[in-house]
Amino acid sequence: MEWEVVIGLEVHVQLQTQSKIFSGAATAYGAEPNTQACAVDLGLPGVLPVLNADAVRMAVKFGLAVGAEIAPRCVFARKHYFYPDLPKGYQISQYELPIVANGTLDIEVDGQTKTIGITRAHLEEDAGKSIHEGFGDGSGIDLNRAGTPLVEIVSEPDIRSAAEAVAYLKKLHSLVRYLEICDGNMQEGSFRCDANVSIRPKGSDTFGTRTETKNLNSFRFVEKAINHEIERQIDVIESGGEVVQETRLFNTQTGETRAMRSKEEANDYRYFPDPDLLPVVTTESDIIGIRSTMPELxxxxxxxxxxxxxxxxxxxxxxxxxxxxxxxxxxxxxxxxxxxxxxxxxxxxxxxxxxxxxxxxxxxxxxxxxxxxxxxxxxxxxxxxxxxxxxxxxxxxxxxxxxxxxxxxxxGLKQITDPDALGKILDEVIASNPAQLEQYRGGKDKLFGYFVGQAMKATKGKANPAEVNRLLKEKLNA
Amino acid sequence: MSFHTLTVAGLADGLASGQFSSRELTQYFLDRIEQHDSALNSYITVTPEQALAAADAADQTRAAGDAGPLTGVPMAHKDIFCTKGVLTTCGSKMLGNFVAPYDATVVRQLAAAGVVMLGKTNMDEFAMGSSNETSYFGPVKNPWGVDAGLVPGGSSGGSVAAVAGGLAPFATGTDTGGSIRQPAALTNLTGLKPTYGRCSRYGMIAFASSLDQAGPITRTAEDAAIVLQAMAGFDPADSTSVDVPVPDYRAGLDAPLAGRKLGLPKEFLAEGLDDGTRAALEAALEIYRQQGAEIVEVSMPNMHLSVPTYYVVAPAEASSNLARYDGVRYGHRAEGVESLEALYKRSRGEGFGREVQRRIMVGTYVLSAGYYDAYYLKAQQVRQLIADDFSRAFEEVDAIIGPTTQGPAFALGEKTDDPVAMYLNDIYTIAANLAGLPALSMPAGLVDGKPVGVQLIGKAFDETGILNLAHQFQSLTDHHVARAEGF
Known part of the structure; x- marks a missing residue:
C-alpha cells in the first residue's frame, strides 16, 4: 500500500524580552540555578502575574509577519498539571482566545512553493527545568527558565514529509530572527519543536491516529525523528497493528522515538481564564504602531x-x-x-x-x-x-x-596587465617551447591552453588571464 | 486608661495631643493579648519585639512632626497577608512553617502610614469557612459568648475577635463571600469589603482571585474610613487593581442623607431571616427615614442563585490557586515518600484540612473536561445576571440595604457537620462579591444579647457613599458602642 504522511508542527519560540512574561526577573540564559527566579516565578503564596507588554508586541509582530489575524481581545488561561518544575501547579497559557490565528507561511521544497497554514500562535510561560543527574535519588529543580515568554506556533496538518517539515522550520526560524523576537538558539532551547505525525492510505481524506514527538531541538533531529516515526507507523500498520495516540520522546543517540505517555495517562488540564490577568486588548492603532517597527521580511x-x-x-x-x-x-x-x-x-x-x-x-x-x-x-x-x-x-x-x-x-601579487611586460614573458614562453609551437601551428589548437598555463606558471599566476589570451593569440597566429 | 475602649480616631487624637505614646499603647495591647487571648485564640502569631520597635519608630516620627492619623496606632493583620520575616500560615498546616519573604502591598501601605503590627490573626483555613472552625490553629471564640462557645463568624474570625475583645484597635480582613462582613456582624463591629480592585491583592494569599478583596475591620465607620484611606489604591503589581483616584473618605462622612434613596431587595426578606434580625433591620430603616432618606423596594430576581453560583466559582478558582502547595518548594512536605505522586498526595492530604479538600475537589470537578460548560461557564453567566440585577437597581437607588446574616452567632460545632447550612451563612453577602461591589456591615443591635448587623451595598467605587450612610447611622445610634461583657 502507498502511504501518505500527515505532519503538523508545534514550535515553541522563546521571546527575547529583557524580563519574564509575568515578572521582572531577567531572562538571560546560563545563570547559576535559581538565581533568576523571583517570588512570582517561584509561585510563592500571594504573588500575582503582571503581563510583559513587550511579549505581546513580539507576538503581534509574528502574527503580522505571517499574515494572520490579531485578536482584538485575547485571554490568558491556566493549564493545570502537577510537576516539580511547574511552580504554581498550572502554566499560564492561552486556550480559547489566542493572540494570533489563521496565518500562512510559504516554503520551497524541490523548487516548488507550498503554503503551510498556521492555525494559531499563543503566548505562554515556560516551565523550569528538572535535572535528574547529580542529585542521588532525588532531582534538582532550576526555576531560572520558569516564566520565560514563549510563543507556541501551531501549524495546520499541511506538511507531507520530513523535508517539508524541515523547510517549514527553517523558514520559521529565519523569520523569528528577522523579526528580532527570538535569538533562534536551538541548543539552548530558544526554538524547539513538537512533531505530530500520522499516516494514511494515499487518497484517504480522514486522518490516521497521530503521535506527538516532543522537544526536538535541531533540524536534523526533526528530520530523523519524523522519518523514524513514519517508518515505525508503517511497520505497525502493515504488520496488522494499530498506531496508539501517545506522546513520544526522541532518543538523539539511537535516532529512534519511544513512548512517553499514552492518551489515557494524559492530564485533564482544566483550562479556565486566569482571573489574575485582564484580557489583552489590541487596537487597530496598536497594530499600526507595531507594523511600523517591522523590518523587511x-x-x-x-x-x-x-x-x-x-x-x-x-x-x-x-x-x-x-x-x-x-x-x-x-x-x-x-x-x-x-x-x-x-x-x-x-x-x-x-x-x-x-x-x-x-x-x-x-x-x-x-x-x-x-x-x-x-x-x-x-x-x-x-x-x-x-x-x-x-x-x-x-x-x-x-x-x-x-x-x-x-x-x-x-x-607582490599585483596582476601583470601591461602588454609590453606580458609580451616579453610570452615571447620567452614561446621561444622555450619550439616543439609545441610547431604542433600548434600545425593545427593542434588544443595546445593554446598549454601556452596559457606556461604563461601563468612563469608569472606565478599574476598574469591577467584575458590579456594573456589576447596577446598569445596575436603572437601564436602571427 | 482603658485604651481598648477607644476608637482608632480617638487613639489618633490622643497620640496627636501627646496624651500617650505609641509605646504605651502598644505595650497595653500586648498585655491585653497576654491576658485575654488564651480565652479567644484570636492570634496565631504575636510579634511583641517587632511591635515595640515599630512603636518607638512611630513615636520618633511623631516627634519629628511627620505623623499621620495612623502613626503609632496598633493593629493586627489577618494571617492571610504576607508579612516579611513573620510566620504567615493562612490558618493552615500547609503553611504552618511558612515565613513570608516579602510584605503584601496592603501591609506595606499600612506600615508606611505608621501602624504598629501586634501580630497575625487566626482565620478559617485558606479563608474557607464561616465560623473560624476550619483553622488548623483551633477555633476562635466570640467575645460575645466565650462561655456559650459562640463562633465569631469567619473567615476573618481572629480579626473580629481581636477587635471586639479589645486586643487590637483595628484589624485587616479579607472578604471572598462575606468573610469580613459576616464576622463583623456577629461581633458588633463595622466591616467593609471595598470594591473589587480598590485594594491590592498582591501578597494576600489567594482563595478565589476574582472575588477576594481586603478591607478594614473596625468599631466605627469613621475608623473604617481612616484605615481604608491607607489600604486603598492602584498597585501595578496587581493587574486587577483599578487605577481610579482614592477620595478623602473621612471628608465624605458627614454628608446629609436627605433625599438619599436606599433600595431594600424584597428577596432579602424571604424565609430564613430570623425575627430579631428582621426587627433590627426595620429599626435601622426607620432611622434612615427619619434622616430624610427614602426606602424603596427593589427586586433582585437572580439573588437566590448567589450561593450556588459562588460555590462553583470560588472552589474552581481555589482548586487552581491551591495547586502550588505541593510540598516541593515551601510549606508542609510529607516525610518518607517514595515517589513524586506520593509526595503530592501525602503532602496535600496531610497539609490541607477537610473543608479545603472538599472545595478543591468541588473546584476540580467543575473545571474538568465535560463539566466545565455545565458548571463553571454557566456560573459565570449567572454571575453576570446577578451583576445586572445590581446595575438595574442602582438606576433607581443610591445604595442597597439589607441584613448581613440570617441571624446572630451560633455555637461551635452547630453547623460543622452540615456544609450546606454553613454555606447559607453567606446568603446575603455573596452577591456583592460576585458583582464586585463595595459592601459594609455595621452593628444594628442585639438579639438575645448577641449582635446582628445591617449591610449596605454601594455602587462600584462608592465606598464614600456607604461609609457616609453608616457614619450617619452611628451618629444617631449607639449599637456600635456596646461591648462584650468582660472585654
Whole structure:
C-alpha cells in the first residue's frame, strides 16, 4: 500500500524580552540555578502575574509577519498539571482566545512553493527545568527558565514529509530572527519543536491516529525523528497493528522515538481564564504602531535582491536566509557598487561561507568584515588581481594578515596587465617551447591552453588571464 | 486608661495631643493579648519585639512632626497577608512553617502610614469557612459568648475577635463571600469589603482571585474610613487593581442623607431571616427615614442563585490557586515518600484540612473536561445576571440595604457537620462579591444579647457613599458602642 504522511508542527519560540512574561526577573540564559527566579516565578503564596507588554508586541509582530489575524481581545488561561518544575501547579497559557490565528507561511521544497497554514500562535510561560543527574535519588529543580515568554506556533496538518517539515522550520526560524523576537538558539532551547505525525492510505481524506514527538531541538533531529516515526507507523500498520495516540520522546543517540505517555495517562488540564490577568486588548492603532517597527521580511527582501542586484532567485534566497547575512551582503555591495553585486554575492556565498562553516562561526563573528571583503572584490573588479589569486588573498585576510591591498602589496601579487611586460614573458614562453609551437601551428589548437598555463606558471599566476589570451593569440597566429 | 475602649480616631487624637505614646499603647495591647487571648485564640502569631520597635519608630516620627492619623496606632493583620520575616500560615498546616519573604502591598501601605503590627490573626483555613472552625490553629471564640462557645463568624474570625475583645484597635480582613462582613456582624463591629480592585491583592494569599478583596475591620465607620484611606489604591503589581483616584473618605462622612434613596431587595426578606434580625433591620430603616432618606423596594430576581453560583466559582478558582502547595518548594512536605505522586498526595492530604479538600475537589470537578460548560461557564453567566440585577437597581437607588446574616452567632460545632447550612451563612453577602461591589456591615443591635448587623451595598467605587450612610447611622445610634461583657 502507498502511504501518505500527515505532519503538523508545534514550535515553541522563546521571546527575547529583557524580563519574564509575568515578572521582572531577567531572562538571560546560563545563570547559576535559581538565581533568576523571583517570588512570582517561584509561585510563592500571594504573588500575582503582571503581563510583559513587550511579549505581546513580539507576538503581534509574528502574527503580522505571517499574515494572520490579531485578536482584538485575547485571554490568558491556566493549564493545570502537577510537576516539580511547574511552580504554581498550572502554566499560564492561552486556550480559547489566542493572540494570533489563521496565518500562512510559504516554503520551497524541490523548487516548488507550498503554503503551510498556521492555525494559531499563543503566548505562554515556560516551565523550569528538572535535572535528574547529580542529585542521588532525588532531582534538582532550576526555576531560572520558569516564566520565560514563549510563543507556541501551531501549524495546520499541511506538511507531507520530513523535508517539508524541515523547510517549514527553517523558514520559521529565519523569520523569528528577522523579526528580532527570538535569538533562534536551538541548543539552548530558544526554538524547539513538537512533531505530530500520522499516516494514511494515499487518497484517504480522514486522518490516521497521530503521535506527538516532543522537544526536538535541531533540524536534523526533526528530520530523523519524523522519518523514524513514519517508518515505525508503517511497520505497525502493515504488520496488522494499530498506531496508539501517545506522546513520544526522541532518543538523539539511537535516532529512534519511544513512548512517553499514552492518551489515557494524559492530564485533564482544566483550562479556565486566569482571573489574575485582564484580557489583552489590541487596537487597530496598536497594530499600526507595531507594523511600523517591522523590518523587511525574508520573502520581500529576496524579491528585492533579485530586482536590485540582478541576482538569481537561488542566490537571493541564500543571501536572505538570515537577516545578518543579508545585511552583511548589502554592506559589501555598498562599497563595491551594484555593478559588482553578482561578484560580491559569489564571494559571500563562496569562500566566505565556506570559511565560516569550517570554523562553525556565525556571520556576525566573521574574521573578514564586509568592508574588507568589499576591498578584495574591488581588486578583482579592477583587474589588480585575478579571481584565482584572490582566493589566496582571502585566506591571508582570514588569517588576519591585513586588508586585501596590504596583502597584495606585501606578497607582490599585483596582476601583470601591461602588454609590453606580458609580451616579453610570452615571447620567452614561446621561444622555450619550439616543439609545441610547431604542433600548434600545425593545427593542434588544443595546445593554446598549454601556452596559457606556461604563461601563468612563469608569472606565478599574476598574469591577467584575458590579456594573456589576447596577446598569445596575436603572437601564436602571427 | 482603658485604651481598648477607644476608637482608632480617638487613639489618633490622643497620640496627636501627646496624651500617650505609641509605646504605651502598644505595650497595653500586648498585655491585653497576654491576658485575654488564651480565652479567644484570636492570634496565631504575636510579634511583641517587632511591635515595640515599630512603636518607638512611630513615636520618633511623631516627634519629628511627620505623623499621620495612623502613626503609632496598633493593629493586627489577618494571617492571610504576607508579612516579611513573620510566620504567615493562612490558618493552615500547609503553611504552618511558612515565613513570608516579602510584605503584601496592603501591609506595606499600612506600615508606611505608621501602624504598629501586634501580630497575625487566626482565620478559617485558606479563608474557607464561616465560623473560624476550619483553622488548623483551633477555633476562635466570640467575645460575645466565650462561655456559650459562640463562633465569631469567619473567615476573618481572629480579626473580629481581636477587635471586639479589645486586643487590637483595628484589624485587616479579607472578604471572598462575606468573610469580613459576616464576622463583623456577629461581633458588633463595622466591616467593609471595598470594591473589587480598590485594594491590592498582591501578597494576600489567594482563595478565589476574582472575588477576594481586603478591607478594614473596625468599631466605627469613621475608623473604617481612616484605615481604608491607607489600604486603598492602584498597585501595578496587581493587574486587577483599578487605577481610579482614592477620595478623602473621612471628608465624605458627614454628608446629609436627605433625599438619599436606599433600595431594600424584597428577596432579602424571604424565609430564613430570623425575627430579631428582621426587627433590627426595620429599626435601622426607620432611622434612615427619619434622616430624610427614602426606602424603596427593589427586586433582585437572580439573588437566590448567589450561593450556588459562588460555590462553583470560588472552589474552581481555589482548586487552581491551591495547586502550588505541593510540598516541593515551601510549606508542609510529607516525610518518607517514595515517589513524586506520593509526595503530592501525602503532602496535600496531610497539609490541607477537610473543608479545603472538599472545595478543591468541588473546584476540580467543575473545571474538568465535560463539566466545565455545565458548571463553571454557566456560573459565570449567572454571575453576570446577578451583576445586572445590581446595575438595574442602582438606576433607581443610591445604595442597597439589607441584613448581613440570617441571624446572630451560633455555637461551635452547630453547623460543622452540615456544609450546606454553613454555606447559607453567606446568603446575603455573596452577591456583592460576585458583582464586585463595595459592601459594609455595621452593628444594628442585639438579639438575645448577641449582635446582628445591617449591610449596605454601594455602587462600584462608592465606598464614600456607604461609609457616609453608616457614619450617619452611628451618629444617631449607639449599637456600635456596646461591648462584650468582660472585654
Amino acid at each position: 525574508p520573502d520581500a527582501k529576496r524579491d528585492r535582491f533579485v530586482e536590485q542586484y540582478a541576482l538569481s532567485e537561488y542566490d537571493a534566497g541564500v543571501l536572505t536566509s538570515s537577516r545578518e547575512l543579508a545585511d552583511y551582503y548589502e554592506q559589501v555591495v555598498e562599497y563595491t557598487g551594484t555593478v559588482n553585486a553578482k561578484l560580491a554575492a559569489n564571494w559571500v556565498m563562496g569562500d566566505l561561507a565556506a570559511s565560516l562553516n569550517a570554523e562553525g562561526l556565525d556571520i556576525a563573528d566573521s574574521k573578514v568584515d564586509a568592508k574588507a571583503l568589499a576591498g578584495l572584490v574591488m581588486r578583482i573588479a579592477d583587474d589588480t588581481i585575478s579571481g584565482k589569486i584572490a582566493k589566496d588573498v582571502f585566506v591571508a585576510m582570514w588569517a588576519g594578515e591585513g586588508d586585501a591591498d596590504a596583502i597584495i602589496e606585501a606578497k
